[in-house]
Amino acid sequence: MAIKRALVSVSDKSGIVEFCRELCALGVEVISTGGTKSLLAKEGVPVIGISDVTGFPEILDGRVKTLHPAVHSGLLAVRDSEEHQQQMKELGLDYIDLVVVNLYPFQETIAKPDVTYEDAIENIDIGGPTMLRSAAKNHAFVSVVVDAADYGSVLEEIKAEGDTTLETRKRLAAKVFRHTGSYDALISDYLSNVLGDPLPERMTVTYEKIQDLRYGENPHQKAAFYRKPLAPEGTLTTAEQLHGKELSYNNINDANAALLIVKEFDEPAVVAVKHMNPCGVGTGASIYEAYEKAYQADPTSIFGGIVAANRIIDGDTANLLSQIFLEIVLAPGFTEEALEILTKKKNIRLLKMGEFGSSKDRASQFVVTSIDGGMVVQESDVHAVEEADLKVVTDRQPTPEELKQLLFGWKVVKHVKSNAIVLAADNMTVGVGAGQMNRVGSAKIAIEQAGEKAKGSVLASDAFFPMGDTVELAAKAGITAVIQPGGSIKDEESIKVANEYGIAMVFTGVRHFKH
The missing domain is CATH 3.40.140.20 (AICAR transformylase, duplication domain)
Incomplete structure (x- = not known):
């Protein structure tokens, strides 16, 4: 088969004039809509209006123009089906061999800081995804292009053979369904957020590839780097x-x-x-x-x-x-x-x-973690503790300097793998204990790393002490103050040990597990 008719309707018009001019030079009839048709006509590219194909005007401010049997029968007809051929002939319908469509700029619209809900909804494309999906479904016979990066290779194949190869059509169809799937995911995410429902009954996430990576955690693992649409700066x-x-x-x-x-x-x-x-x-x-x-x-x-x-x-x-x-x-x-x-x-x-x-400037986002057979989703941990949030639970109050170092350590410990212990002094970490199966183990690692610097330092713990042994260890190392969430049924044991050694202890009421 040869490509004889193309339907072109694009929001991003980069390269479309040159592409269509080449198609026409190859004897392809170009059908187009709205702004795309106007641009092609202005640039002297022969073009047929969609209304001339459907026999129906573009109506409702352009909301309805390609949603018509004359369009979708031309896209969906099975070319080697005698029944389909007969119906197309009886109804005077023609095939469409190539579809070139990209969609209303929904992502660009919602990225605007002053976007209104009405503007966002108006930029949800209906006809475009419908044509793309019809053409992609029927890729055995129809070529479909959603990405301007494919214009060149598609033209080369048409020049060489009059048509694209089946392998190319499969590749282009797969790209279409990824594109429309991503488009719909972005819309559903926007609407869910507007409704205040960030964890709906179904969740579809979409990312765009930044680059392939040489390998993953280890050389035998494949990997790539993806970006979320509308990823913030910084x-x-x-x-x-x-x-x-x-x-x-x-x-x-x-x-x-x-x-x-x-x-x-x-x-x-x-x-x-x-x-x-x-x-x-x-x-x-x-x-x-x-x-x-x-x-x-x-x-x-x-x-x-x-x-x-x-x-x-x-x-x-x-x-x-x-x-x-x-x-x-x-x-x-x-x-x-x-x-x-x-x-x-x-x-x-x-x-x-x-x-x-x-x-403090960063809004909480939702973090997706893959598990075998699924995923878990949670808010990112952007909770911050201020001095006014702290509750002193020991006889001795922390000094102003100790309080400063406790808050410093607390900012760090939330980012250390649990069980987590951080020792801090003079606006720096002096010991970090991470990822141990018990809290005393993490404390021992932090204290050993700190050495003599442990004396006079403060200790931050990402979760409460199940007993007083960690405080006992801290006291013997010369640690003078402790910050921890509190909430253990044995809090009094830890408080008692702290009082015995003159350690100041404050509770935050918030834990920071990080697995």
Whole structure:
């Protein structure tokens, strides 16, 4: 078969004039609608109006124009069915061999900060998805193009053979159903959010590929990096890579962990991450001072790690960063001097994030985690504790400095894998215990890492103490204050031990499990 008639109706008109001009040169009859028809006619491309095919005007402000048997019979007719051939002949209907359609810009519309509900609804395409689905279903006979990136290859095949190959039509049909599925998912998500129902009875999520990755967590695992539609600025999906190799699967996960932690802080802060856990966090009067503290927190583990900063990296800080091997440095930006220094290191990845603010500015989103046979969905943990939220439960009140360090430790511990213990002093982590099967085990790791720095530090725990043994351990290490959620049936045991050693203890009333 040869492509003789094409139906063209696009919102994004990039390249459509040139494409249709080429089709006409190949003897293909072009049918079109509305604005697309006007553009083609203006550019001198021979075009037939849809009303000339349907014998019916475009009505209701263009809402109804292609929803007509003369269109869909031409798309859906099975070409090798004698019955279909006879019906088409008896009714004077013609086949449509090629459909070129892209949809009303729903995503672009709802991305506008001042979009109204009425504007959003008006930009839900009906006729476009219907034509696409009809053509894609009948891909045994009909070619369907939804992506301007396919114009060139489709033209090449038509020039060579007069038609596309079945393999190409299958590929294009699959792309159509991915496209319309994504389009509908975005609409349903928008409406669910408008209704305040973010966890409906059915959930369809849609993402667009940013890039293929060399492999996943390990070389034998396939992987790719996807972006959610309307992803906010200041996320990894919108970052600009200024230097270095492509990001790996593990790089992306670690960098995201570092970014989420550094967003906890308004003051200059630097976070170093290894294997999804912070190995060093520091704040200071400048980003230089913050990095010095993050480095000193654990000079061993930071090697080969990911560093996130919430201020522009300057030359002095870049000089420090360049002294060790780091996989990634991400920050709102880099000075020219900093880039000159850091780009001398061939393999370091530099990510410019733009301004990303703090977690206080970040609305809670829903986090999807795959499980075998399904997924679980939850709100992201953006809960923040203020000084006024704290309840002192011991005889001794924390000093102002202890209180400052307790709140610092609390911001960090929520991002450490449970069971989680963080020791903090002088606006830096001095010990981190992560992912142990019991809380005492995490405390022992944090205290051992801190060494002499444990004396005079404070301890943050992501969940309550089931008994007083962790407080006992903390007291013997010289820790002076503790912050924890409270809520154990044995809270009094922990409080009693704290009082015996003169430790100040505060409850937050909120836990931060992170699995």
